[in-house]
Amino acid sequence: MKRAVPPRKPTTAAAARERLSSWIAARGLKATRQRDLIVDAFFSQVGHLSVEELVEKAKQRDPSIGAATVYRTMKILTDAGLASARHFEGGQTRYEAALDRHHHDHLICTSCGNIVEFENERIEELQDRVAQEHGFSVTHHKLELYGLCARCNQQQSHPKPAR
Amino acid sequence: MKRAVPPRKPTTAAAARERLSSWIAARGLKATRQRDLIVDAFFSQVGHLSVEELVEKAKQRDPSIGAATVYRTMKILTDAGLASARHFEGGQTRYEAALDRHHHDHLICTSCGNIVEFENERIEELQDRVAQEHGFSVTHHKLELYGLCARCNQQQSHPKPAR
DNA sequence: TAGTGTTTCGAGACTGAGAATCAATTTCAA
DNA sequence: TTGAAATTGATTCTCAGTCTCGAAACACTA
Numbered sequence: 592m593k594r595a596v597p598p599r600k601p602t603t604a605a606a607a608r609e610r611l612s613s614w615i616a617a618r619g620l621k622a623t624r625q626r627d628l629i630v631d632a633f634f635s636q637v638g639h640l641s642v643e644e645l646v647e648k649a650k651q652r653d654p655s656i657g658a659a660t661v662y663r664t665m666k667i668l669t670d671a672g673l674a675s676a677r678h679f680e681g682g683q684t685r686y687e688a689a690l691d692r693h694h695h696d697h698l699i700c701t702s703c704g705n706i707v708e709f710e711n712e713r714i715e716e717l718q719d720r721v722a723q724e725h726g727f728s729v730t731h732h733k734l735e736l737y738g739l740c741a742r743c744n745q746q747q748s749h750p751k752p753a754r
Numbered sequence: 755m756k757r758a759v760p761p762r763k764p765t766t767a768a769a770a771r772e773r774l775s776s777w778i779a780a781r782g783l784k785a786t787r788q789r790d791l792i793v794d795a796f797f798s799q800v801g802h803l804s805v806e807e808l809v810e811k812a813k814q815r816d817p818s819i820g821a822a823t824v825y826r827t828m829k830i831l832t833d834a835g836l837a838s839a840r841h842f843e844g845g846q847t848r849y850e851a852a853l854d855r856h857h858h859d860h861l862i863c864t865s866c867g868n869i870v871e872f873e874n875e876r877i878e879e880l881q882d883r884v885a886q887e888h889g890f891s892v893t894h895h896k897l898e899l900y901g902l903c904a905r906c907n908q909q910q911s912h913p914k915p916a917r
Numbered sequence: 918t919a920g921t922g923t924t925t926c927g928a929g930a931c932t933g934a935g936a937a938t939c940a941a942t943t944t945c946a947a
Numbered sequence: 948t949t950g951a952a953a954t955t956g957a958t959t960c961t962c963a964g965t966c967t968c969g970a971a972a973c974a975c976t977a
Contacts, residue, residue, distance in 0.1 A: 721874055
């Protein structure tokens with residue numbers, strides 16, 4: 592389950608830290624070294640990180656960081672609207688950056704774990720219509736497409752000969 | 755979290771038991787009293803049952819039934835294509851009958867827990883198109899709409915006055 | 918019907934993700 | 948600098964679900 596994770600643009604991390612610090616100040620929380628470190632680790636990656644991966648990244652910068660702190664910090668980031676939690680198949684929560692992003696859904700490769708985001712206005716409209724027909728007022732939804740990505744598909748159809 | 759659960763048509767349960775027994779015979783498994791009992795309990799309900807609820811139902815018929823057996827039996831039913839596992843928000847797996855049914859998605863009321871099924875061919879088509887555009891070959895997907903059902907919506911907009 | 922080799926059973930231990938607890942430490946306004 | 952309040956890391960707890968194990972049930976044969 593490898594995943595390509597090029598570095599996120601530094602401006603995003605900076606903006607996020609700024610937003611976080613005002614959010615923290617606004618409700619009597621406190622700025623801490625650990626929090627900054629975890630936020631940096633999170634925003635220096637793109638993609639959908641599990642807490643486990645994030646703990647690993649954080650520990651590279653400071654081995655004394657505890658997993659509980661990472662859990663707590665990600666919850667704060669989520670509450671502040673800077674990250675959003677995703678529950679894909681596999682039972683592990685993954686977080687993605689949510690700063691100034693709007694809604695999107697996901698394509699997930701079940702072979703390599705790669706996650707691709709997409710938006711589709713038409714699908715959203717049809718969902719709303721379906722909900723309306725059933726008298727539901729929808730607050731949020733989850734649309735995930737699972738399968739093989741282009742690369743894994745290719746490897747599947749042209750497998751290396753067994754030696 | 756109440757849920758209306760009218761009894762399922764008896765023919766379904768009978769057909770399911772038949773299918774299960776041939777599936778069991780085909781791979782050297784054994785027919786047991788507990789398995790029959792759990793299958794009966796499952797197919798005598800409609801809706802999306804959690805293992806917890808199913809254990810309760812099973813224990814009503816035989817208090818000595820263990821939860822592990824219910825887990826194991828539901829896994830067999832799933833493998834045999836007679837039930838399918840759904841992972842909605844809340845972290846508990848729910849099972850629905852899958853005999854001779856085709857694909858559908860779900861509307862979930864976050865207030866009363868009611869779950870409504872729907873099908874929409876247009877949405878499926880658009881999903882396929884999106885996947886294709888990204889080079890994915892989709893094996894399965896998950897579409898869940900969360901919100902308030904008609905009844906809960908109404909209670910929300912006309913709340914009882916506090917006494 | 919008894920004998921025999923598997924499979925399955927129930928109870929309880931175990932697992933993994935995540936939340937809660939707690940004593941010790943850190944933050945920050947005064 | 949002080950000290951109340953928030954935070955930390957370690958640990959424990961919870962919850963859903965799986966695994967293990969000795970005992971019991973099943974299916975098949977003689």
